Amino acid sequence: MKIAVCDDSREDRGALRALLEACGYDFEIREYGSGAELYADMGYVRECGIVFLDINMEGMDGLEAARKIKAECPKVHIVLVTAYVNYALDGYKVKASRFLLKDDLEQTLPECVDDILREERVVEFGFVEGSVRLRVDDIIYIETSKHKNVFYTAGQTYSIYKKMDELEEELAGMGFVRIHQSFLINMRYIGKLSSYVMILTTGKEISVPKSRYPEVKRQYTLFKGAE
Structure with a gap:
């Protein structure tokens, strides 16, 4: 499965990639440093099963990127990742599949991935x-x-x-x-x-x-x- 990770923090992107690779699945992961950079590569996004989006980014933030992606790819799973719990309601507005807190990723990410793969079996x-x-x-x-x-x-x-x-x-x-x-x-x-x-x-x-x-x-x- 192809996965996109979008976060303006190189360190956070690397940490999320490491956790995804530790899940034990055969993922192809591509990283992006901004919502605009991600949206500019819609050819890849259309082939993704999951897109992980940091909410707080300059320019096109994660919520705006999620809205644009969902408009073109309604079946892709959007997982919003943030340090702030008060954004949870916004996640529902953009039809995100999951909302994860950065502080809890080590505990919550594996279960999130397993749940999505069970819902979205792709061949x-x-x-x-x-x-x-x-x-x-x-x-x-x-x-x-x-x-x-x-x-x-x-x-x-x-x-x-x-x-x-x-x-x-x-x-x-x-x-x-x-x-x-x-x-x-x-x-x-x-x-x-x-x-x-x-x-x-x-x-x-x-x-x-x-x-x-x-x-x-x-x-x-x-x-x-x-x-």
């Missing part, structure tokens, strides 16, 4: 269209078509030359069920499952082979019970 694949990061919850289903596998999302499709078995393994534990050789379904989008037919919330109907139906139904029942 990245090298598609025919190029390398793309997708939220797991945005993938409706994957279908084999003419030697490729096609990812269907609400707004776009992506094709990849990778075996369905490999994709199933990479998405294991993320709420997908394999109904036969050609379909891997995100169970969040199953509207109805009965009489060997699966109806997705998009209206698409897919036949489930009798040999697979009991296992598909079992996995779907467990998934719904865990929600």
Whole structure:
């Protein structure tokens, strides 16, 4: 996951980077010394999962930067970092995901990161269209078509030359069920499952082979019970 850290204090940026690297995840971290510098690099920000913003900065402060970023990238997680607790209400106004105090980062940052990653599971694949990061919850289903596998999302499709078995393994534990050789379904989008037919919330109907139906139904029942 790509992460942006924006703070006008080089020391504070370094401390936050060290804590992020200690979390044990494979992060790509880019640092910025001002809100204007961060906003000028929106190409990178659009690819970020989390943006850490110091509130008190000269020029474009963290709140203004957060508003601008959220206007263009509503799904990015903004984490406001400050030394002053009285800014918490402002954090809600800019739709920040979290509000952290600098004095408590060593205790609060790991939990914050873990919580966001649980909420925002993101996968990245090298598609025919190029390398793309997708939220797991945005993938409706994957279908084999003419030697490729096609990812269907609400707004776009992506094709990849990778075996369905490999994709199933990479998405294991993320709420997908394999109904036969050609379909891997995100169970969040199953509207109805009965009489060997699966109806997705998009209206698409897919036949489930009798040999697979009991296992598909079992996995779907467990998934719904865990929600």
